[in-house]
Amino acid sequence: MHRTWAIIGGGNGGQAMAGHLALLGERVRLFDVFSDTVNAISRQGGIKVTGAVNGFGPLEFATTDMGQAMEGADVVMIVLPSIYHEEMGRNCIEHLRDGQIVFLHPEASCGALAFKKLLVEAGNTADVTIGAANTLLYSTRIITPGTVDIFGVKHSLYMAALPASRGTRLEEAIGSVFPNFTLCPNVLYTSISNNNAMMHPAPTLLNVARIEAGQDYFYYTEGITPSIGAFVEQMDDERIALGEAYGFIMKTLRKSYFDMYNSGDMSESDSLSALCKKVVAYREIKAQKTLRTRYVLEDVPYSLVALQSLAKIAGVSTPCIDAVVQLAHGMLHGELDEGRTCEALGIAGMTKADLLRYVS
Amino acid sequence: MHRTWAIIGGGNGGQAMAGHLALLGERVRLFDVFSDTVNAISRQGGIKVTGAVNGFGPLEFATTDMGQAMEGADVVMIVLPSIYHEEMGRNCIEHLRDGQIVFLHPEASCGALAFKKLLVEAGNTADVTIGAANTLLYSTRIITPGTVDIFGVKHSLYMAALPASRGTRLEEAIGSVFPNFTLCPNVLYTSISNNNAMMHPAPTLLNVARIEAGQDYFYYTEGITPSIGAFVEQMDDERIALGEAYGFIMKTLRKSYFDMYNSGDMSESDSLSALCKKVVAYREIKAQKTLRTRYVLEDVPYSLVALQSLAKIAGVSTPCIDAVVQLAHGMLHGELDEGRTCEALGIAGMTKADLLRYVS
Structure with missing residues (x-):
């Protein structure tokens, strides 16, 4: 079963992720704050991936509108340096809907806890599952906007859900596409595995x-x-x-x-x-x-x-x-x-x- | 009034100190653990000093016998890396007599407190004054045993007595020969001035x-x-x-x-x-x-x-x-x-x- 993914962040990791997911047949939207990046990707209709993964991954769309990217997404995957987690987290909260997964990829340490705090502070009561990875799946660099080179894909990395009781949802959504992720007891484990x-x-x-x-x-x-x-x-x-x-x-x-x-x-x-x-x-x-x-x-x-x-x-x-x-x-x-x-x-x-x- | 000085330590600082004091007309004995050093100095009868201070300083004697060096000394000056303070301190305690000054030059930080603890532990009740300098008076290096080059003499450095009430004794003994030393309120000051x-x-x-x-x-x-x-x-x-x-x-x-x-x-x-x-x-x-x-x-x-x-x-x-x-x-x-x-x-x-x- 294919899902709809909103990738938040069009940097090295975000573009690699979006391109790879699209190549795997998933429906993918990419959000970035830079219109140059968004326009370049929109013009070519997707992302070219070279290296360890190869091909052209067609996206549904790329956008600078976070609400548009997130609407109807099954998984909202935040692929950003952790220094942007708080700002981007705040911006995305109002668009979160029941049943969505927010996946911090990676969370650095305790990113999931930080996101949960934002949710509580915003008074958001949507039934969302927070997920977190201990590190980025790829070693990758953008060549030009819309073209990324993936040097390597990690064989084994960790993910966890917050609350941990939602682990099966991560297994279904993330694990079914990327068996490289091992589900851990909780987000303290991914945080400490940094x-x-x-x-x-x-x-x-x-x-x-x-x-x-x-x-x-x-x-x-x-x-x-x-x-x-x-x-x-x-x-x-x-x-x-x-x-x-x-x-x-x-x-x-x-x-x-x-x-x-x-x-x-x-x-x-x-x-x-x-x-x-x-x-x-x-x-x-x-x-x-x-x-x-x-x-x-x-x-x-x-x-x-x-x-x-x-x-x-x-x-x-x-x-x-x-x-x-x-x-x-x-x-x-x-x-x-x-x-x-x-x-x-x-x-x-x-x-x-x-x-x-x-x-x- | 000239005094009798026992210099404990025949390294760079100790030889410079001994030679300089002798050149200033003081009576000086030098203790070192190495008989080669002691023999070389004994053979020539003193220490040659070059550089910022110049001349031949005749010593009373050099010895590997700490008791002999300390007997009758007005000032026992310990010129050693602080890692040797404890061992040498313990060795010299039994030879300490009423009225002597033990001067740690330098004390690194809190050397005077460490020495005082040794005295208390040894049950030594001699009426001694502990003195401490915050740094070494000289920049100096030994050329050969018995010959030292003094690159520089500090214009201003600090000393303090433990207890501080004995400051005038340091002024009389050390300050009268080396006005470069400023007397400080107490040994916490010299320790912190490191x-x-x-x-x-x-x-x-x-x-x-x-x-x-x-x-x-x-x-x-x-x-x-x-x-x-x-x-x-x-x-x-x-x-x-x-x-x-x-x-x-x-x-x-x-x-x-x-x-x-x-x-x-x-x-x-x-x-x-x-x-x-x-x-x-x-x-x-x-x-x-x-x-x-x-x-x-x-x-x-x-x-x-x-x-x-x-x-x-x-x-x-x-x-x-x-x-x-x-x-x-x-x-x-x-x-x-x-x-x-x-x-x-x-x-x-x-x-x-x-x-x-x-x-x-």
């Missing part, structure tokens, strides 16, 4: 000297030096402990890399720094030329701060994560959003049991 | 990517990039606030640099990063080639942790200082001493008022 929160801010901030000296380097093979890798592994231990506090057995970053990328030369005892040098897909990935990148401006407030919020409620200490948040604020002071604090997530004052009930 | 705590650990740790890539760089002119400088300034704001909490008006790092080094091209509105590029004396100072340097292994546990301890008692928050301590532990985990915690300083459980009474 590897970008580990791999983006700390290595970027700890390469500040190179970045500000104008040196080029390869992000993974050169940027994750032994001590930087050791530090990230300690952050990751805090993430794993946070998961445990909520009853989950999480996979470490090192184990993820080993499972995803081992082509025979990796050892389970390799350090993160050593593993990063062995990932073929990472070899050519260059580093940012500034600290003012989404690796910091987005992943600190919308990922690490969200993890701090979950840690606060669970009473888990996260000294390395805290240090990275402070480092970012100290270096870029005044330039970072406050981010996903307990207050911003609408979970301030909850106990761990309260929160687990709230998401279940 | 610029190395700001300028050593964070810039070293934040240059980890360069260091571990084997790149050479100049510590001050290249290592203090704009964002690293911004971060250090925020750490320094915490230090200033800590001083305020104890009733002091401290000088910021930037103001110190401006006052010490302005040769007309500095502006009071320059950032720390900009100022560091303008300090002529800093131009040729190369950076460390490893994180395992005293800039981290010493200055984190013996300076930053000590400041954290004072902050804890005063109820002052130090998020940037905390972040640097955590960064060091995360990168070098297991390799750092616990350092000068409240417990190690013998001040755990004190209120701010208690501590101020304790040092006064």
Whole structure:
């Protein structure tokens, strides 16, 4: 059974998603704020996809009118950097109708909780299911508006429903099209399964000297030096402990890399720094030329701060994560959003049991 | 009136101090644990000093016997990295006699408190005055054992007595020979006036990517990039606030640099990063080639942790200082001493008022 999808966001991920879904025979509308993007896609009637997925995906329409995009959609999929979640979330709420799924793809950390708070604040009582992915399905870049290159499609990623009791709706709608998504117990699991929160801010901030000296380097093979890798592994231990506090057995970053990328030369005892040098897909990935990148401006407030919020409620200490948040604020002071604090997530004052009930 | 000085430590600072004091006509003995150093100095009968101070300073003797060095000394001056303070402190306690001054030069942060705790623990009731300097008087390096080059002598540095009521004894003994030392209200002031705590650990740790890539760089002119400088300034704001909490008006790092080094091209509105590029004396100072340097292994546990301890008692928050301590532990985990915690300083459980009474 094909469904109608409103893709909110015509950036790299949104165009890849819209094109791919259309190629799979789904009915797809694309919303973007930029009329240039919308016009380019409208002119050609869809999106050309190259790379790991190939073909021309015809869209129902592209539009700058969110209400039009969302009307009659079964799934409203928000494919935007998390810094835009709140603004776009507010805009889409009035158009939400009973039975719709709002899928945050990805949610960074706690995006679903943040969206739920917007719904409550707006007094919206529509019977909607919020869904969230832990990461983006694709590695992808737009070539020109309407043409995207998909370098890779992840084999395995996570999704969860808020409330968790609506998981079967996500399975039916998302899982039937993309079996790559594994349904998780709840949105705390997808939030804590955020590897970008580990791999983006700390290595970027700890390469500040190179970045500000104008040196080029390869992000993974050169940027994750032994001590930087050791530090990230300690952050990751805090993430794993946070998961445990909520009853989950999480996979470490090192184990993820080993499972995803081992082509025979990796050892389970390799350090993160050593593993990063062995990932073929990472070899050519260059580093940012500034600290003012989404690796910091987005992943600190919308990922690490969200993890701090979950840690606060669970009473888990996260000294390395805290240090990275402070480092970012100290270096870029005044330039970072406050981010996903307990207050911003609408979970301030909850106990761990309260929160687990709230998401279940 | 000339005095008898026992210099404990025959490293760069100890040899410079011993040679300089002897040149000023004082009676000087030098203790070191290394017999090679002691023998070389004994053979030539003293220390040759070159550079900003020049001449041959004849010593009474050099020895590996601490009791011999200390017997009859008016001032026992400990000129050692702070990581050796505890061990050497314990060794010297049994030889301390009524009326002696023990001067920690420098104390890093809270070295005098740490020494006082050793005295109490040892049950030593000799009537001694503990003195402490905030930094080393010299920039200096040993050329060969018995020959030191003094690049520079600081015009202005701080000392304090523990208890503070013994300040006049320091003035008489230390101040009469070295007017460069300004007597401060108490040892909290010298502890908080520790610029190395700001300028050593964070810039070293934040240059980890360069260091571990084997790149050479100049510590001050290249290592203090704009964002690293911004971060250090925020750490320094915490230090200033800590001083305020104890009733002091401290000088910021930037103001110190401006006052010490302005040769007309500095502006009071320059950032720390900009100022560091303008300090002529800093131009040729190369950076460390490893994180395992005293800039981290010493200055984190013996300076930053000590400041954290004072902050804890005063109820002052130090998020940037905390972040640097955590960064060091995360990168070098297991390799750092616990350092000068409240417990190690013998001040755990004190209120701010208690501590101020304790040092006064």
